[in-house]
Amino acid sequence: MAARSGQKQAPLPRRNPQPAAVDTGSVEALFAPLVAEAGLFLEQVRVHGPAALRTLSVIVDLPEDRTGSLGLDEVAELARRLSDALDEDPDVVPGPVNLEVSSPGAERKLTEPRHWRRSRGRLVTVVTTSGATLLGRLTEADETEATIVPRHEGPKGTKPKDGEPVWVLYDTVTSARVQVEFTSPGDEHETDEHDTDQYDTDQHDTVEDEEA
Known part of the structure; x- marks a missing residue:
């Protein structure tokens, strides 16, 4: 209904402008030198969530020449540096x-040659284009290839047996993923370093930092 002459209309509520879209390429360019200085590898930068409450997810990993997993202190320090940037x-x-800021996690997907090299020594499940599961x-x-x-x-209560090595071309892989292992101290395949790696990666090493 139109307002009568001389009658004031209530002001319409003001809408908060939506924040501009984030260019992940610019974020990667800003973060990459800092991640490299920390001796780590920048795996992925992704923005998700509603515009009013967006999350900037940064996944980092150890370089190929390092074994084990990221420590929480290492991730926390990097998160502070990225926040300052x-x-x-x-x-x-x-x-x-x-x-x-987080590490890839315990059951990471293997989608690039670097992922395969970083996962040497780990138990993996591979599904090939022929439908076979290894x-x-x-x-x-x-x-x-890997x-x-x-x-x-084997039967329940017995140790699994190893077969002959097989070579898998990445082009023939539909999906591949690292498997979480729960091993006993007497398992001949496992070392203390591998056990520690599994324990650390199960924590997902995640640090969150609010930006004003």
Whole structure:
């Protein structure tokens, strides 16, 4: 209904402008040198969530020449440095954002040659284009293929047996993933370092830092 002459209309509520879209390429360019200085590898930068409460997810990993997993202190220190970088260059991520820094996790997917090389010594499950599923120990990996020692499960209560090594071309892989292992101290395949790696990665090493 139109307002009568001389009658004031109530002002319409003002809408808060939506923050501008985030260019993940610019974020990667800002973060990459800092991640490299920390001796780590920048795996992925992703923005998700509603515009008013966005999350900037940063996944980092150890370089190929390091074994084990990221420690929580290492991730926390990097998160602080990345947060400071956003404060110094606020135009890279306009508006409020929740910064989340994490490692790939215990059951990471193997989608690049680097992932395969980083997972040497781990138990993996591979599904090939022929529909076959292979469970085994990843022993070697290069740019085009990986060597896996198949694990054959025996009767309940007995140790699994290893088969002959097989070579798997990445082009023939539909999906591949690292498997979580719960081993006993007497398992001949496991070392203390491997057990520690599994324990650490199960924590997912996540640090969150609010940006104003």
